[in-house]
Each structure stands twice: as C-alpha cells, then as structure tokens.
Amino acid sequence: MRIGIVVDSTCDLPPAYLASNDVGILPISVRIGDELRVDYRDEADTLAFLHSHIAERGASAETIxxxxxxxxxxxxxxxxxxxxxxxxxxxxxxxxQIFENAQQASYAILNDYRPVRSAAGHNTPFALRVIDTQNLFSAQGVLPVEAVRLRAAGDGPGRIRARLENLALHTYGYLVPRDLYYIRNRARHKGDRSVSLFSAALGTALDIKPVLRGWRGDTGPVAKLKGFDPAVRALFEFAARRVSAGLLTPTLCLCYGGELDEMRAMPAYEALRAACADRNIEVFESVMSLTGMVNVGKGAVCVGFAAEPHEFG
Known part of the structure; x- marks a missing residue:
C-alpha cells in the first residue's frame, strides 16, 4: 500500500528532510500590509522576510x-x-483552522476521488486520515517523523494511525520568546487579551522571559526566568535531562526564529546535542516557519519531543 504523509507549513522540520521523504506541505499564506507571501517552508525566503523591514510589521500580519x-x-x-x-x-x-478545514475537505475528497483514480488506472479505495498533533512549531515535527519511520518499516495505516494519535497525547513543545512586547501586540491583534501591556512592560523592564509549553492543545507559561540566555540554557538543560530519562521516540526537534548558527552558539546547546548522541536520539533543526515567526516574533527558540508526563524543571 502506498502511504502518503502531508503536514502544514507551520511544522518545523528541515525542508530537505521533507523533500527526501516525500512529505507534502499544506501551505499557509501570510499577508502583511499589501504584500502576500505563501509559506512553503523555504528557509531562504523566511530569512529574507526576517531581515526585511516587513518583519517589523509582523505583529499585525494576517495568516491565512x-x-x-x-x-x-x-x-x-x-x-x-x-x-x-x-x-x-x-x-x-x-x-x-487548518485541522477543521482539512477534516471538512476529507469528506468531499472521499466522495469525489473515484473518477480521478479510475482515470489514472487505480480501482482500489482511497483513504484519508487527518491527525491533530495537539501542538505547534517544532513539536509538530515529532509525529510526521514517526510516521515516516513506521512507513519505512512496512507498518500499515491502522498501526500508524493508532501510534500517531497516542503520540499526540505525549508530545511536548517548549518555547522561549525573545520579545514580550511582540507577543503582546500579536495577541492583541488576534483578539487574545492573555498578555497584558502591564505584564509585557514589566517583563521587558526586568528582562523576564517565560518558558511556554504546548501540550494536548493547551499553551501557557511553565516558568519565568531572568534573561533570554539563562532561559534558553534552562530549556536546553531541561531537554537534555528528559532525553537522558528516556523519550518515547528517538526524535528531538529544534527550531529558531533566525539563523541556525545563532541557536547553535547558545548556552547548553552542545550539551543537549551530546545527550542526544549518547541516547541515539536524532536531532532535527530548522528555521522557524514564516507563519510561526509572525506569531511569536523573531529570535524565539522551540524544542519538541515525546515523553511520559512530567513537569518543567
């Protein structure tokens, strides 16, 4: 059976990995002022956006x-x-809205596919399953990597589906943003009042950086640390401890809202890579998607992995 895998463009995996494993992309458009860009996970295009004056207006962008x-x-x-x-x-x-749009589209696809397949000489049924990762950014990458691994091992759709749906419940994403004012302005533009001006101003004045966690569809702070570099160090050291304790898949995904060499020079990065090497954990690094960067600002660091329930610290 020929099994296909499709992700949306907020899934932070290296474009070369997606291409070499024939993983399709559902793109997302980003409108900033009069300019419309389509996010196909082109890292050069994303970095060009980051370095242009347009990035200064990203908080008011519309993602489509x-x-x-x-x-x-x-x-x-x-x-x-x-x-x-x-x-x-x-x-x-x-x-x-991507999950709901894909779910609705799946009903029409299953009603309309037969003539298309028949014209191509395929008379067997077609099936489509939409899976909610319940996470964002680099944490999204854990599921498609596992799907690619299971497909290569010869597992069938039933086993892959059960594994992915279970894995979504155990996937964690942790992110350290660089600019709280950007987060606040972006949230305000989207109608989310969870980040107040006072909180953003206080956090910026005191150089307090939150560690945000994505898990089972919920996102929120799990720690507040003074200084961006110390917060990233704490995140990487925590991730290294989780790796040493044992992950549920041999996968750790990292993304950064900028040049990857900047992330690789951050505190505790080398120690995290060493912990992964000791445990035979494959590390995937990518520039954060254009869509992701619009939502959390440039310079954010995110790590994703699957593990048993735990607390940050």
Whole structure:
C-alpha cells in the first residue's frame, strides 16, 4: 500500500528532510500590509522576510490557511492518484483552522476521488486520515517523523494511525520568546487579551522571559526566568535531562526564529546535542516557519519531543 504523509507549513522540520521523504506541505499564506507571501517552508525566503523591514510589521500580519476547497483540490489533483492512504498531520486545532478545514475537505475528497483514480488506472479505495498533533512549531515535527519511520518499516495505516494519535497525547513543545512586547501586540491583534501591556512592560523592564509549553492543545507559561540566555540554557538543560530519562521516540526537534548558527552558539546547546548522541536520539533543526515567526516574533527558540508526563524543571 502506498502511504502518503502531508503536514502544514507551520511544522518545523528541515525542508530537505521533507523533500527526501516525500512529505507534502499544506501551505499557509501570510499577508502583511499589501504584500502576500505563501509559506512553503523555504528557509531562504523566511530569512529574507526576517531581515526585511516587513518583519517589523509582523505583529499585525494576517495568516491565512488553505481553505476547504483548496485542500480538496490539492488532494484530488495529485495525492489520490499517488497514494492509497494519506495522513494529513496538522497544527493543534486550538490555535488554527487548518485541522477543521482539512477534516471538512476529507469528506468531499472521499466522495469525489473515484473518477480521478479510475482515470489514472487505480480501482482500489482511497483513504484519508487527518491527525491533530495537539501542538505547534517544532513539536509538530515529532509525529510526521514517526510516521515516516513506521512507513519505512512496512507498518500499515491502522498501526500508524493508532501510534500517531497516542503520540499526540505525549508530545511536548517548549518555547522561549525573545520579545514580550511582540507577543503582546500579536495577541492583541488576534483578539487574545492573555498578555497584558502591564505584564509585557514589566517583563521587558526586568528582562523576564517565560518558558511556554504546548501540550494536548493547551499553551501557557511553565516558568519565568531572568534573561533570554539563562532561559534558553534552562530549556536546553531541561531537554537534555528528559532525553537522558528516556523519550518515547528517538526524535528531538529544534527550531529558531533566525539563523541556525545563532541557536547553535547558545548556552547548553552542545550539551543537549551530546545527550542526544549518547541516547541515539536524532536531532532535527530548522528555521522557524514564516507563519510561526509572525506569531511569536523573531529570535524565539522551540524544542519538541515525546515523553511520559512530567513537569518543567
């Protein structure tokens, strides 16, 4: 059986990995002022955006996921011919419309695929399953990496689906933002009042950086530390301890809102890489997606992995 895997463009995995493993992308459009960019996980394009004056207006940007008809057309044009079963793995539905759009599109696809497949010489059924990662950014990458591994091992759709749905419940994403004012302005633009001006001003004045956690569709702070570098050090040291304690998949994903060499020079980065090497954990590093950077600002650091329930610290 030919099994396809599709992610949305907020999934922070290296573009070379996605291409070499034939992982498709559902793009997201970003509108800033009069300019519209489509996020296809092109790191050069993302960095060009970061270094342009447009990035200064990112807090007021509008992110536009593929609509139901666009997703339907994408699948009917290629995927229903190239594959027999497709897993569409999305950002958490609590933060984006992508999951719901893909779910709605799946009903139309399953009603309309037969003539398309028949014309291509395929008379067998087609199946599509939409999976909510219940997470964001680099933490989204854990599930498609596992799907690729299971597909390569010859596992069938039923086993892959059960594994991914269980893994989503045990995937954690931790992020340290660099600019609280940006987070506050972005939240305000989207109608989210959870980050007040006072909190942003106080945090900036005292150089307090939160560590934010994504888990089971919920996002919120789990620690507040003084200084960006100390916060990143604490995050990387914590991640190294989780690696040493044992992860549920041999995968750790990192993303950064900027040049990756900047992240690699941060405190405790080398120690985290060493801990992963000791445990045979594969590390995936990528520039944060354009969509992600618009939402949390440049310079943010995020780490994702699957593990048993735990507390940050």
């Amino acid at each position: 996921p593929f609509g139901v008809e666009q997703i339907r057309d994408l699948f009917l044009q290629r995927l229903v011919v190239d594959y027999d079963h497709v897993f569409c793995i999305t950002v958490t539905k609590t933060r984006s």
